[in-house]
Amino acid sequence: MEIILKNGDKLNVEVGTTCAKAASAISDGLARAAVAAKVNGKLVDLCTVLNDGDKLEIVTLKDKEGLEVYRHTCSHVLAQAVKTVFPTCNLAIGPVIDNGFYYDIDFKTPITQDDFVKIETEMAKIIKSNIAIKRFELPRDEAIQLMTKYNEKYKVELINDLPEDSVISFYKQGSFTDLCRGPHLPSTGKIKAFKLVSIAGAYWRGDEKKKMLTRIYGVAFATKDEMKAYFEMMEEAKKRDHIRIGKEMKLFALLNEGKGFPFFLPNGMVLKNTLVDYWRDLHKREGYVEIQTPIILTRNLWENSGHWEHYKDNMYTTKIDGEDCAVKPMNCPGGMLVYKLEPHSYKDLPLRVAEMGLVHRHEKSGQLHGLFRVRCFTQDDAHIFMLPEQITDEIKGVVRLTDKIYKQFGFKYKVELSTRPEDSMGSAEDWDLATSALQKALDEMNIEYEINEGDGAFYGPKIDFHLQDSIGRTWQCGTIQLDFQMPQRFDLEYVGEDGKKHRPIMIHRAIFGSIERFIGILIEHFAGKFPLWLAPKQVKILPITDRTSEYADKVCAALKEQGIRAEVDARSEKIGYKIREAKMEKVPYVLVVGDKEAEEGTVNVNKRGVEEKYSATLDEFVETAVKEIAQKINF
RNA sequence: GCUGCUAUGGCUCAGCAGGUAGAGCACGUCCUUGGUAAGGACGAGGUCACCGGUUCAAAUCCGGUUAGCAGCUCCA
Numbered sequence: 238m239e240i241i242l243k244n245g246d247k248l249n250v251e252v253g254t255t256c257a258k259a260a261s262a263i264s265d266g267l268a269r270a271a272v273a274a275k276v277n278g279k280l281v282d283l284c285t286v287l288n289d290g291d292k293l294e295i296v297t298l299k300d301k302e303g304l305e306v307y308r309h310t311c312s313h314v315l316a317q318a319v320k321t322v323f324p325t326c327n328l329a330i331g332p333v334i335d336n337g338f339y340y341d342i343d344f345k346t347p348i349t350q351d352d353f354v355k356i357e358t359e360m361a362k363i364i365k366s367n368i369a370i371k372r373f374e375l376p377r378d379e380a381i382q383l384m385t386k387y388n389e390k391y392k393v394e395l396i397n398d399l400p401e402d403s404v405i406s407f408y409k410q411g412s413f414t415d416l417c418r419g420p421h422l423p424s425t426g427k428i429k430a431f432k433l434v435s436i437a438g439a440y441w442r443g444d445e446k447k448k449m450l451t452r453i454y455g456v457a458f459a460t461k462d463e464m465k466a467y468f469e470m471m472e473e474a475k476k477r478d479h480i481r482i483g484k485e486m487k488l489f490a491l492l493n494e495g496k497g498f499p500f501f502l503p504n505g506m507v508l509k510n511t512l513v514d515y516w517r518d519l520h521k522r523e524g525y526v527e528i529q530t531p532i533i534l535t536r537n538l539w540e541n542s543g544h545w546e547h548y549k550d551n552m553y554t555t556k557i558d559g560e561d562c563a564v565k566p567m568n569c570p571g572g573m574l575v576y577k578l579e580p581h582s583y584k585d586l587p588l589r590v591a592e593m594g595l596v597h598r599h600e601k602s603g604q605l606h607g608l609f610r611v612r613c614f615t616q617d618d619a620h621i622f623m624l625p626e627q628i629t630d631e632i633k634g635v636v637r638l639t640d641k642i643y644k645q646f647g648f649k650y651k652v653e654l655s656t657r658p659e660d661s662m663g664s665a666e667d668w669d670l671a672t673s674a675l676q677k678a679l680d681e682m683n684i685e686y687e688i689n690e691g692d693g694a695f696y697g698p699k700i701d702f703h704l705q706d707s708i709g710r711t712w713q714c715g716t717i718q719l720d721f722q723m724p725q726r727f728d729l730e731y732v733g734e735d736g737k738k739h740r741p742i743m744i745h746r747a748i749f750g751s752i753e754r755f756i757g758i759l760i761e762h763f764a765g766k767f768p769l770w771l772a773p774k775q776v777k778i779l780p781i782t783d784r785t786s787e788y789a790d791k792v793c794a795a796l797k798e799q800g801i802r803a804e805v806d807a808r809s810e811k812i813g814y815k816i817r818e819a820k821m822e823k824v825p826y827v828l829v830v831g832d833k834e835a836e837e838g839t840v841n842v843n844k845r846g847v848e849e850k851y852s853a854t855l856d857e858f859v860e861t862a863v864k865e866i867a868q869k870i871n872f
Numbered sequence: 873g874c875u876g877c878u879a880u881g882g883c884u885c886a887g888c889a890g891g892u893a894g895a896g897c898a899c900g901u902c903c904u905u906g907g908u909a910a911g912g913a914c915g916a917g918g919u920c921a922c923c924g925g926u927u928c929a930a931a932u933c934c935g936g937u938u939a940g941c942a943g944c945u946c947c948a
Contacts, residue, residue, distance in 0.1 A: 339943095347875085347876080348876095349876075349877085350876085350877080435876085435877090435942060435943075436875085436876060436877085436942090436943085437875065437876065437877095437942060437943035437944065438874060438875025438876065438943070438944055439874095439875080439943070439944045439945090440874080440875095440944060440945060443944075443945070444945080445873080445874075445944085445945045445946080446945095449874055449875055449944075449945095450875090450944095451875075451876085452875090452943070452944080454942095454943080480940090480941090484883080485883085491939095491940080492939095493921085493938070493939050493940090496938090496939070496940095543948085544948070547948055548948050551946095551947080551948080566948075567948070598947080598948090600946085600947070601873050601874095601945085601946065601947095602873070602939095603873060603874070603875095603943095603944085603945085603946090604873090604945090604946065604947075605940090606940095606941085610947080658948090660948090693948095694948050695948055696948075713947085718948095779908090781905080781906075781907055781908090782905045782906070782907095783905065784905080809904085809905070809906090810906090810910095810911090811904090811905090811906050811907095811908095811910085811911065812906070812907055812908055813906085813907085813908060813909060813910070813911095814906095814909080814910055814911080815908090815909095816908050816909055817908090817909035817910055818909085818910085819909090820909060821909080827908090829907070829908060831907055832907095833907085841907085841908080843908070850908070
């Protein structure tokens, strides 16, 4: 019979030939590198028997799928090892993740990281024995019988929940058999580099109400070198951790006295204010007006907006003169009240109303994390009130503005479209209309996005922008939410061309999302090496001897005159020492001034990240610095 | 909130097996005025997160509380 290879070549093989055998017929090198195969586009085990006319593709560890198969087998080796070391435990599930794998296991007595040595030793033994991995399939009742025999209650539950027509397959390696869809490596000996890294709790089936199992995380790579490179990269990434840099650079403080409420220190305030100034300038140009609404408003208002019903557990409440009040978790109801203060004409729309709003949300204690997740933060919020025919253009405008701002910092981002959640308000028609409006804007702008089913706000669907932190976790920053509900609830209206009253449509949007979170991401993105326009300390002037400290003061004054954040380090320390300190502070420009410079009216410029130093007149340096700040050049 | 781990001078960390604390950096004083990533000497600074228990004796062992970290769940 004949099979077709990836490159289109045809190969004659005997009936009953496996993928592995076919691979070795193509080339010995490829056969040895093979870890799985793709038959007619479907990923399968190497032992899969080919049929006449099948299209065969060999998968190696160089392929993404190949590495996944490899990591998947690692998780099974982990399971086998754990079963050997702790025979009474019950296995749940063990999938592949970025860089590795995990397995959720129900232990009779809790284990700790100290047990990793035992487990890893057992895994190494399994790998060394190079046990063949065999697939077999069973009908449902036999599958349940088998897993019941092994006392694997979680597996029985999984089998019971599989759809009627699904194939129930098992993989057997030695005495160990596990329910699995596969595919797997042909034998355990192919695993070259793995390590167990951490242990954590995880709810069975991701449900908070179900039992918490123990999850063992591991990483696995095709070679030991790749694994080493991974650990080195993780070490580097940890050095970028915003909590650590925030402390080192005295940007902010997290204190026991205010759990989830960060303190901003002078350096951090420079960052925050600079971002706000940039934001405000940009929004003025984009036709926004700015308001500020109160932090505490009556409970009545929150009931009216629907927040009370959907969100009261996360709101801080208080009583003022006997009246129930709540601290705002969002700015919109305040914005609605402002809209209602006066009648609006269709000629006024779109109305773009921005607010740097300080909101408070009672996040559960375990969710708090540095500046990424806090209980009090500043939203760069805006509400856009508009006519139905303005929806697409307004959304596009916000997407463009978001892109512009993210690009300014050199961020790459991911876009998600979140649709109607279960717990939501409003009619299906409104939701469809709103969702397709968002989708239309994204499609027309040729923006790639993922759909996040059921993850919208309770009042409307949304477009979310996600940025990545230094160890690859993503955080939602920007958001554009289309809302038909608030205008209705607050009975907003405008007078149309026809002289009749109509309901405006509203967008909620934020670009930084939370200034605090955005600052956290900025810190990690730049590893604390902020571009000149953002740097808390922009220029440091270092006199070589006490003789030149007067000239240093003069240079500093000239820079301050131009609004540049400059300071002199006049301590009687050696120049090398002062340079080292300034560099560790990540100051963009360090100016060294000695007798020569004082005499010539120049400065010796040390630019961060640049080995060569150069001499410039004071005026020349001021000019370049002013220009770099004004143009917000990143370096 | 749940599971696990952690908590020692301003910072980064030692303190292995219980006998009332150490280092480096930072800080202060003095000497050194030195041309591009750490000059030298001396000094000050900690009831070892908090509360309780075991013990003749607890930073060290046990329990609880608080806070942080990793993950889970949640995030209008």
